[in-house]
Amino acid sequence: MSIKSEPITINLGPQHPSTHGVFRMRVTFDGETIIDVEPIFGYLHRGSEKLAEERTYTQVVTLTDRMDYVSSMLNNQGYILAVEKLSNIKPETRGVWLRMIASELQRIASHLVAVGFLIQDLGAWGTPLTYAMREREKILQMFEMLCGARITNSYMRPGGVFMDAPQQFWDNLSSFIDEFPAAVDELERLLTSNEIIFSRTKGVAVLTPEQAINASITGPILRSTGVPWDLRKNDPYDYYDKVDFEIPVHNAGDNYSRYLLRVQEMRESLKIVKQCVDFIEPGPVRPHHDDVPFLLRPPKGDCYVAIEGSKGELGFYLVSDGSISPYRWHVRSSSLINLTLLREMLIGTLFGDLFVTFGGIDINMGEVDR
Amino acid sequence: MIGFGLIKGLSVTFRNLFSPVFTVQYPDKRVGVFGLAKSRNLSILQLFKEDSKQFLYAVLGLATVKVKNEQFPRFRGNEFVWYDDRCTACASCAKYCPLGIIEIVTHASGENLQAGENYAIDKFDIGTGRCMFCGLCVEACPYDALHMGTDFERGNYHRSNLVLDKETLISQVKNPSSWFRPQFEEKEYNPWDSEISDYKEAGRHEKLSNEKIKQNWVNKRKFNG
Amino acid sequence: MFEFIYNILDFLFDLVIKDIMFETYILTGLTGIIIGFAVINGVLGGVLALIWGERRLLGRFQQRTGPNRWGPQGILTSTADAVKVMFKEDIVPEEADKYIFNVAPLLLVIPVFIIFSVIPFGISLYAVDINVSALFILAITSISGLSIICAAWASANRIAIFSALRSVAMLISYEIPVGLSLVGILLICESMSVMDIVIYQKIPFILIQPVAAIVFFLGSLAEINRTPFDLTEAESELAAGYQNDYSGMKWGLFYLGEFAAAIAAATVFSTLFLGGPNGPFLPGIFWLTIKVVAVLFFIIWIRASWPRFRIDQVLNLAWKGLFELTLVNIIVTSIAVIIWTDADSNRLIYIGLANWIFAFPFVILIFKMLKTSNYQDTNKESMSYPIGSDTPKFMKEKS
Numbered sequence: 001m002s003i004k005s006e007p008i009t010i011n012l013g014p015q016h017p018s019t020h021g022v023f024r025m026r027v028t029f030d031g032e033t034i035i036d037v038e039p040i041f042g043y044l045h046r047g048s049e050k051l052a053e054e055r056t057y058t059q060v061v062t063l064t065d066r067m068d069y070v071s072s073m074l075n076n077q078g079y080i081l082a083v084e085k086l087s088n089i090k091p092e093t094r095g096v097w098l099r100m101i102a103s104e105l106q107r108i109a110s111h112l113v114a115v116g117f118l119i120q121d122l123g124a125w126g127t128p129l130t131y132a133m134r135e136r137e138k139i140l141q142m143f144e145m146l147c148g149a150r151i152t153n154s155y156m157r158p159g160g161v162f163m164d165a166p167q168q169f170w171d172n173l174s175s176f177i178d179e180f181p182a183a184v185d186e187l188e189r190l191l192t193s194n195e196i197i198f199s200r201t202k203g204v205a206v207l208t209p210e211q212a213i214n215a216s217i218t219g220p221i222l223r224s225t226g227v228p229w230d231l232r233k234n235d236p237y238d239y240y241d242k243v244d245f246e247i248p249v250h251n252a253g254d255n256y257s258r259y260l261l262r263v264q265e266m267r268e269s270l271k272i273v274k275q276c277v278d279f280i281e282p283g284p285v286r287p288h289h290d291d292v293p294f295l296l297r298p299p300k301g302d303c304y305v306a307i308e309g310s311k312g313e314l315g316f317y318l319v320s321d322g323s324i325s326p327y328r329w330h331v332r333s334s335s336l337i338n339l340t341l342l343r344e345m346l347i348g349t350l351f352g353d354l355f356v357t358f359g360g361i362d363i364n365m366g367e368v369d370r
Numbered sequence: 371m372i373g374f375g376l377i378k379g380l381s382v383t384f385r386n387l388f389s390p391v392f393t394v395q396y397p398d399k400r401v402g403v404f405g406l407a408k409s410r411n412l413s414i415l416q417l418f419k420e421d422s423k424q425f426l427y428a429v430l431g432l433a434t435v436k437v438k439n440e441q442f443p444r445f446r447g448n449e450f451v452w453y454d455d456r457c458t459a460c461a462s463c464a465k466y467c468p469l470g471i472i473e474i475v476t477h478a479s480g481e482n483l484q485a486g487e488n489y490a491i492d493k494f495d496i497g498t499g500r501c502m503f504c505g506l507c508v509e510a511c512p513y514d515a516l517h518m519g520t521d522f523e524r525g526n527y528h529r530s531n532l533v534l535d536k537e538t539l540i541s542q543v544k545n546p547s548s549w550f551r552p553q554f555e556e557k558e559y560n561p562w563d564s565e566i567s568d569y570k571e572a573g574r575h576e577k578l579s580n581e582k583i584k585q586n587w588v589n590k591r592k593f594n595g
Numbered sequence: 596m597f598e599f600i601y602n603i604l605d606f607l608f609d610l611v612i613k614d615i616m617f618e619t620y621i622l623t624g625l626t627g628i629i630i631g632f633a634v635i636n637g638v639l640g641g642v643l644a645l646i647w648g649e650r651r652l653l654g655r656f657q658q659r660t661g662p663n664r665w666g667p668q669g670i671l672t673s674t675a676d677a678v679k680v681m682f683k684e685d686i687v688p689e690e691a692d693k694y695i696f697n698v699a700p701l702l703l704v705i706p707v708f709i710i711f712s713v714i715p716f717g718i719s720l721y722a723v724d725i726n727v728s729a730l731f732i733l734a735i736t737s738i739s740g741l742s743i744i745c746a747a748w749a750s751a752n753r754i755a756i757f758s759a760l761r762s763v764a765m766l767i768s769y770e771i772p773v774g775l776s777l778v779g780i781l782l783i784c785e786s787m788s789v790m791d792i793v794i795y796q797k798i799p800f801i802l803i804q805p806v807a808a809i810v811f812f813l814g815s816l817a818e819i820n821r822t823p824f825d826l827t828e829a830e831s832e833l834a835a836g837y838q839n840d841y842s843g844m845k846w847g848l849f850y851l852g853e854f855a856a857a858i859a860a861a862t863v864f865s866t867l868f869l870g871g872p873n874g875p876f877l878p879g880i881f882w883l884t885i886k887v888v889a890v891l892f893f894i895i896w897i898r899a900s901w902p903r904f905r906i907d908q909v910l911n912l913a914w915k916g917l918f919e920l921t922l923v924n925i926i927v928t929s930i931a932v933i934i935w936t937d938a939d940s941n942r943l944i945y946i947g948l949a950n951w952i953f954a955f956p957f958v959i960l961i962f963k964m965l966k967t968s969n970y971q972d973t974n975k976e977s978m979s980y981p982i983g984s985d986t987p988k989f990m991k992e993k994s
Contacts, residue, residue, distance in 0.1 A: 010753055032906065059468040062504045123822065123903030127383060130657040134392050141442075148446040148518070148549045154504055166555060168442070190382040193375035196823060196902050294510070351757075352826070352905035376901060383656045383900045393659040400663050431667025 007035060014043050018121050018355045021365025032350045037343045044369040052329040057083055057296045058157065060329065065152040067331065068367035070113050071310045073106035073143075076156040081237055082305040082316040083158045087298035089291075094283040095160020096238050101173075101276045102146070102155060104269040108180075109139045110310035111262045111269075118259060118359035119191060122200060128190055135183050138176055145169045158296060159287040170277075177274055184266055192260065201255035205345040205357040208253065215341050219312025219334055220261050221361060225253040231308035243275045255353075255360040262362075295324050311335050311362055335367040398434040409435045441520065443548045443561055446503045449519030450496055451546040452539040453569040457515040459489040463507035471497045472507060491536065498524070499532040509550050514574040517546035520561045543567075551575060596720050600626045630722050634711050642854045643673040649854075649895050656899040680847035688751060688840050696749040700841070700848035702742035706735045707855045714862055715793055717872050717879035728789040729781065732863060733774050736818060739856065740766040743827070746849075747837040758836030761906050762827035765817055768910055772917035773814035776807040779928040780867060783946060792867060799870040803947035806924045806954045808868050810917045815860040817909070820853065822898040824909055861890040916961050927954045 007030045014022040022043035028036040048067060052060045064079045065072040077099055084091060116132030140150040145168050147155040155162050191197060207217075209225045222229055230247040232240040248264040250257035298320045306315035312334030319328040338361055345357055401409065406428045407417045418425050427433040464472040472495065479490035508518050526532055545561045548554035553575045559566075566572050604622050615621075647662070647670060654661030663669040687696060713728040715721040725731055740763050747759030781787055783803075784795045792800075801808045817824040827836050838849050865871060865886035872879025904912070931949040935942045 008753060010757075055468055059466070059506065062468055062502065062506070119902065123825070124901060125653065125822065125898060127657050127899050130392075130659065131386075134658065137392075141440075144445060145442045146444070148442075148444040148505065148547070149503065152502070152504075154506075163444075163550060163552070166444070186382060190379045190900070194379050194901070195375050196904060198375075199908055200902065200905060350905060350907065379900045380896060383896065386658055387655050389658060391655075391658060391660055395660065 005030065012354075019358070019365075020117065020363055021368075023363070023365055023368075027351075027354065029351065032352075034346050034349055034351065034354065037346050039339060039342055041339070041365065041368050044365045046370065048370045049329050049331065052326055054325060056324045057298075057326065058294065060326065061154045061156065062152075065154050066366065067333070067370055068309070068311070068314075068335070068364045069151060070364055070366075071106050071110040072152055073102045073155060074110075074307065074309045074314065076154065077103050077238075078305060078307040078309065078314050078316050080156045080158055081307065082303055082318045083296070083298070085305055086301065086303045086318055086320055087158070087296060089159045089287065092160040092284050092287055094164075094280060095285040097276050097280040098161045098165060098285060099156060100238055100240070100243075101273055101280075102143075102161075104272045104276070105139050105142065107269050107310045108266050109136045111266050112136045114310075114359075114362040115187070115259065115262055118356070118362075119197075121355045121359045122197065128187060131183070131187055131190070135180065138172075142169060142172050142176065145172065157286060159292045161285045164285045173273070173277065177270065177277075180270055181267065184263065188263060192263070197259075198256070200352070201259060201356060201360075202252075204255050204353050205349060205360070206253045207341070207345065211341065211344065212253075215337075217312070217338050217341060219309070219338065220258055220265065221312070221338060223247065224250045224257040224261050226251045231306060231313060235306075237305075237307060239279075242279070243272050245272050245275075255356055258360045258362075297322060297324055306332065309334055311364065311367070312338055331367075331370060333367045333370065335363045335365075339363055339368060394437060394439060396437050396439055399437045400431070401428065401433055401435050402431065403428045406433050406435065438562075441562070443555070443559070445520055445547055445561075446505050446518045446549050447520040447522050447547060448498060448501075448503070448524050449521040449542060449545070450498075450534060450539065451517040451519055451544045451566075452494070453515050453572065454491070454494075454536070454540050456513050456569050457491070457494075458513065459491050459494075460512065462510040462512060463516055466506050466510035468504065468506065469500055469502065471501055473497070494536045494539065496534045496539070497532065498534060499529055505549050514551065514553075514572065515569075517551060517572070518549045520545045520547050546572065596722070597626060597630070600629055631712075634722055635708055638708060638711055638855060638858065639851075641858050642851055643677075645854050645858060645891065646673040646676070648891075652892070652895050653899055656896070677847065680850075681844055683843040685843040685845065686840070690751040691840070692749040692751075695745050697845070699742050699746035699749060700845045700852065702745060703739050703852040704848050704855065706738045707852055707859050709735050710859045710863065713789055714866055715790055715871060715879075716883055720872075720880065721790070724788065724790050727787045729777055729787045729792070729867070732789075733770070733777070736859075737766070737770055739818075739852075743837055746841070750837070750840040752839055755837045755839050758827045762820065762837070765824065765826075765906070765909055765913075768913040769814045769817040769917075772810050772913060772921050773818065775918070775921035776810040776814070776924065777867070778921075779804050779807045779924050782925075782928050782932050783943075789866060793871040793873065796870040796873060798943050798947070799868060799873075801868045803943055804868075804924065804928070804950055806920055806950065806958060809958065810920050810924070811868065812864060813912075813917065815864060816894070816897075817913070819856045819860050821857065821894060823901045823903045825903055826906055826909070857891065857894065858887065861887045861894065865890055915964075920957060920961060923957045924950070924954050 007028050009026060009028045012019070012025045012027060014024045016023075019025075024040040024043070026038040026040070027034060046066075048063050052063055055063070061076055061079060064075040067075050080099075083089075112132040112135055116129040119128040120126060143153055143155075144150050146165050147153045147162060207221065207225050209222075209227050212222050212225045213227065218229070226249065228247065228249045231237075232245075233247060245268045247268070248261050250261055300320060300322050302317065302319040304315060304317045306313050308314075313332065314334050315332030317328075317330040317332070318326050321327040342358070342361065345361075346354060349357070399405075403414060403417075403425065406424065407414050410417065412420065424433055459474055459476045461472075461474045464470070464474050473493060474491065474495075475493035476489040476491050479488045481490075482488045503518070505518055508516055524532070543565055544567050545565050546554070547561050548559065551572075553573050601622060604625055608618070608622065650672070651661035651663075651669065661669065662672045665671040665675050687693060710732055712722040713725060713731060743759050743762050743766075747755040780792060780800055783800075784792050786792070816822075820827050838846060841849060862883075865883065869886045869890075870882075871886075872883045874882035927950055928946065931946045935945045
């Protein structure tokens with residue numbers, strides 16, 4: 001004899017401590033098991049793609065910072081690569097090395113935010129979060145030395161970087177490179193072999209590689225299912241083919257491997273920064289304004305450039321009609337495409353796994369809604 | 371062995387119990403007697419003789435000391451610096467601003483008729499209520515007349531007070547930051563120690579051609595990490 | 596203590612009034628009021644100190660200062676909190692059941708204060724001495740489950756009922772291991788009174804009954820809804836659960852009751868297992884305070900370091916882990932008690948050794964068994980670093 005039970009629907013609303021931004025979910029439960037999830041987003045839509053049609057190419061750089069506000073340098077880099085491809089600009093060497101240093105530092109900062117808030121949602125009352133934020137604070141101070149702003153830094157310009165780095169930046173960077181591995185070791189010692197984290201995240205919300213490829217998921221989620229695809233290796237841009245690094249790939253596809261993969265990626269990014277500092281040569285960082293004017297007028301045409309952002313493949317599609325503003329600008333945002341598999345991952349799990357899975361996908365609402 | 375992961379976690383937090391505090395208490399910091407004496411560069415006896423009221427507060431644990439947070443020379447802050455004797459009201463800054471904040475109104479001044487007439491500026495408003503401090507206006511100025519400032523605390527009760535009009539810009543204290551102004555960095559200038567109120571001290575950065583820049587780099591000391 | 600105060604009051608009364616009816620009853624009532632007043636105020640002072648201490652200590656674990664503005668070193672922070680909470684508006688939802696809604700916080704707070712009436716603070720400093728006080732403590736603590744379900748049901752709020760049902764399942768499951776873990780101590784002391792247990796502890800019982808101490812500690816952490824078992828008020832998931840609709844002083848009573856329950860659990864643990872007020876030079880009340888502070892430090896340390904469990908893992912731990920450990924403990928202790936009877940002088944040491952040798956290995960065995968019951972393990976070969984030259988695993992299997 002079975003007891004008759006009724007499923008209940010709960011609205012985890014836009015204001016919630018654990019959704020990373022304004023995100024709404026209608027979840028249907030049968031007891032504690034999840035039977036249906038309906039995500040509703042769009043609360044942070046600001047119309048960036050329409051606004052870009054009235055701004056010049058350099059002014060759109062300030063719009064790209066604010067899309068995924070946790071990894072601004074990566075957004076800048078993708079957009080500038082698209083503009084350079086469209087107008088056939090050859091970038092300056094030192095500018096490209098500085099771009100790579102800034103992007104890899106930003107990737108470390110973004111992964112620190114992801115890992116810190118994932119463990120906060122698991123219930124450790126803020127201790128791993130404060131350790132991660134302590135390291136991120138050092139990176140943001142370095143960005144302030146470099147370009148004057150900590151988070152929304154419009155640092156890159158077509159052809160290179162905005163301004164050269166001061167001497168204080170190089171001193172700070174070398175001491176950061178020496179101290180950072182110890183900090184990651186401390187974070188790992190606190191978390192990676194913790195039995196409570198094992199039992200909460202291992203074997204939960206498993207993705208198979210076929211599911212991931214069919215839904216066009218990219219980034220750390222794809223690499224945690226066993227597919228070794230990283231745009232820095234498979235389709236290199238900038239000078240990523242000149243530096244030597246590895247990409248971690250796991251086979252399990254559950255929450256634990258996504259968490260561990262991000263920690264390992266942080267160490268690899270630090271290796272890239274170290275090699276860039278060794279390879280960099282003196283020179284100008286930006287082409288002269290006789291070659292590349294302030295008001296850029298690319299020839300007619302369109303192009304699509306994709307880079308490996310911190311959350312997956314970040315693509316920029318630009319159409320130009322010869323004037324000073326783009327005719328159409330579209331962003332293939334990685335968080336939005338990664339969000340489409342949320343329902344399949346969550347059906348069948350318990351309520352305690354909802355926010356852990358959501359944190360493991362690492363979504364940023366600024367990028368989803370643009 | 372089981373359970374050891376949990377015990378490792380406990381040991382990490384325990385070790386951090388004895389490490390120094392990483393946060394900064396801003397804008398003022400609670401200090402004891404020793405901290406108060408150190409902040410005024412006195413010994414404890416001298417502090418007792420000079421200012422016994424604060425000494426009593428410090429013993430009871432109620433004294434505070436002002437704290438200045440660390441900022442760097444390129445910080446893009448509020449309090450824009452505008453040298454009006456250099457500005458020609460070309461309105462490049464107004465055209466380049468993505469949000470259209472700067473408002474410039476001029477009339478023909480009747481001076482310098484040989485070289486084309488100068489503009490006389492009626493209105494030069496920067497509406498910082500909607501500014502995002504991107505610095506594109508500073509990048510656009512061809513004569514280095516507009517610079518970013520260094521402040522970030524300008525809370526106000528009325529929106530109209532957030533607009534910096536011409537008189538405010540001329541009369542306020544000028545601490546330009548070195549964002550897009552390499553001439554400040556060559557002088558090793560720190561925006562909070564000194565103020566630059568005259569344009570002749572600020573100077574103008576000459577934009578060299580590409581070959582000259584490369585030659586300068588070869589002549590300078592090579593960066594050796 | 597009771598006779599002491601009674602005699603003082605009798606003396607004072609005789610100075611004023613010579614002889615009235617029901618004099619003994621009046622004097623007994625007044626003595627009771629004075630003792631109750633002292634105990635409740637002491638506990639409330641302890642709660643205020645605990646709130647401040649926990650916030651400062653959590654801050655130091657996270658490399659930041661805790662609250663240090665109100666008063667020297669921030670001591671008056673809890674007073675400021677209490678004053679703020681009293682001035683807030685008292686909102687009762689429209690569809691709520693008003694009488695149960697108002698009564699639920701009281702049901703949480705009052706039983707916690709009753710526990711402190713049977714705890715000895717010194718050799719003769721206690722409020723009441725019942726001869727079944729251990730059973731009395733266990734019975735009183737189970738009333739708090741009723742308050743949670745009352746609060747959630749009266750709020751007419753889906754999320755509140757969700758968290759309250761979880762919490763009640765957890766509370767009911769953990770009462771059995773907590774109760775059974777005391778059976779070993781009762782067998783050794785042959786008495787259920789807490790005074791007798793304290794007098795019997797020449798060596799603290801944590802060294803003699805390690806399994807019972809571990810089970811009792813984890814069980815009381817679950818009863819007071821603390822990390823790693825704080826899934827009722829899992830702020831990151833449900834944003835305060837059953838306390839959602841409470842505001843003003845009613846919520847203040849919930850907050851107070853939670854911290855008072857933490858102090859009560861620490862006090863009961865240190866009385867039954869650590870020896871209570873026993874100690875060499877200082878008076879008993881100092882030793883009890885030191886032991887309670889040490890146990891509270893340990894609880895806060897755990898809160899700062901570990902994430903929380905999920906509800907099915909919590910229930911698994913209770914029924915499949917701790918319950919069996921208590922049974923093992925009872926078997927080993929009862930055999931040891933029969934072998935070394937009261938006539939022996941070093942009885943406690945022998946029983947302790949028997950427990951460590953025979954009962955403690957079961958702890959390791961049961962935790963190992965629990966580890967592999969719920970999830971599949973990612974093996975070592977899945978954490979490799981192929982750079983893209985290897986064909987991925989699923990392609991290999993297909994062809």
